[in-house]
Amino acid sequence: MTTSTTPTRRLHLPSLSTIGPLIALLLACIFFTTQSDRFLTSQTLSLVLKQISFVAVIAIGQTLVILTGGIDLACGAIMALGSMVMTKFAVELGVSPLLAILCGIIVTTAIGALNGLLITRLRLPPFIATLGMFGIVSATTQIYSGAQTVSNLPDTLGFLGQTFNVFGTAFTYGAVLMLVLFGVAWFYLTQTAPGRHIYAVGNNPEATRLSGIPTTRLLVSVYAVAGLLYGVAGYILIGRVGAGDPNAGQTENLESITAVVLGGTSLFGGRGNVLGSLLGALIVGVFRVGLTLAGVNSVYQILITGVLIILAVATDQFSRRKA
Template sequence: MPSLSTLGPLLALLLACIFFATQSDRFFTGTTLSLVLKQISFVAVIAIGQTLIILTSGIDLSCGVIMALGSVVMTKFAVELGVPPILAILCGLAVTTAIGALNGLLITKLRLPPFIATLGMFGIVSATTQIYSGAQTVTNLPPALNFLGQTFNILNTPFTYGAVLMLILFGVAWFFLTHTAPGRHVYAVGNNPEAVRLSGIPTTRLLISVYAVAGLLYGIAAVILVGRVGAGDPNAGQTENLESITAVVLGGTSLFGGRGSVLGTFLGALIVGVFRVGLTLSGVNSVYQILITGVLIILAVATDQFSRRKA
């Protein structure tokens, strides 16, 4: 039985699917489902990390550019330095994890607000990516780096390995948050950090770990992105911070922390993907996709505010 926090997003997703099915007879097909999963795959993985952070009453505005730097590091190491693809990927993951941990250190040790710390990191990482790449896209990748962009067929419908990895990561995150003590501590820190600290839980280490794990997830998203586009693009990641926050908010996770679920985030990402594909199939101008997404965000946050006041 889904929790109350996921019933709203689930209902919104169902209504959106029914609506677009009436607008286009191509909507309820395996190809459309495959397209939705492919389009949301790397943003949804970023949104897992964003969910962990928002549950602690934080936010990360640097997630997209961290992903972009990770993708450039992986591809440049493999193409220009001749590093074996697996080792190049591990180097990229190490970089993104380290930057995530640095965000956590800025927030816990220097006591910077998460918004300010990650906004500053957004500028630093974005500039670093451009300098390191020479503002040039890295192409001619070895086949191993494109693996997650490859497809396999289920009932004559192509699905990417990146979409499968996304689903696995959501399953792992769900288990972590709902069936482990550290997962429950993440919720507790978002609800009342002082009470958590007084109970003996090392909140500083927990928060640093959350931001580091989020950084690791951004690196995995980079691998999925590289497989999808077949290149390391230093200009990627400029809007993924807002898109990931959108998925989290639409999924019912409170921006004030302590309440929400990673399952809701998956539903929120699906809502965004369904609207994009549905409006495209219906022949609606892409500018209306942005308009509708903005309206949905305001409604989701307003609903959260109302429920908090009522509680």
């Protein structure tokens, strides 16, 4: 127990977990620029954004959940079910595409809310509740689709995969939507009372409850909003794949957690920045594209991602021990 009455840290320098991901991203970009002439181009930027767009949107939801001190292992599966509902409703039931998209998002939001209820009402650990939901939702997707891909989609469903030109480079609408959602999430988390309550509940759930904040309702809505975002990611995914894919969402659970952790958000909850998760997703995306351009086996991307995850969490642990 310290008896010092002066603050232990006087300067307000951005912590290592805040600038760390930015440095890692810059170093990666510099490295790949030296490896390939084709790396530092707007086409590469467009490709990276397109590739990461749906995982990055999932990572926004995952960030909200992790900030509360939870984790969501069902996110990829929920996204896949959402995209399956959208495509099957539109193609097989003949529902208008916009209504089909809405139905898909309602389903994913409801599953997210169910996650929240399992965690708050049944007091299940988030890890267990969402692991169980991962199995349930994955199987439901397979059963519902008969493990069949849904193709021949109307244009509206693939809209987020379409592109527009900026100075001769084609960007997808999905990538733009992803960036906008990050902006909205950043504003919500840093500038609004409910956003600050998400941090508070991750910091000290009991103190937050005793200060009069309805923490149960807060947690259920966080998981529900995360579900909504997985639905949006499902819509982006349809544009990316051009079909309803029942086998989607297998790797996105861990990829989204990777993006959040690389972005400097603490797995213990209560500290982090959603824009960091964008950087985290960009780091993974830059390595994937960069190594391909440099003609290196893509297995190295997995290896490097593993190293970066350990570095990121070690940094978090180190800064917590100091505080």
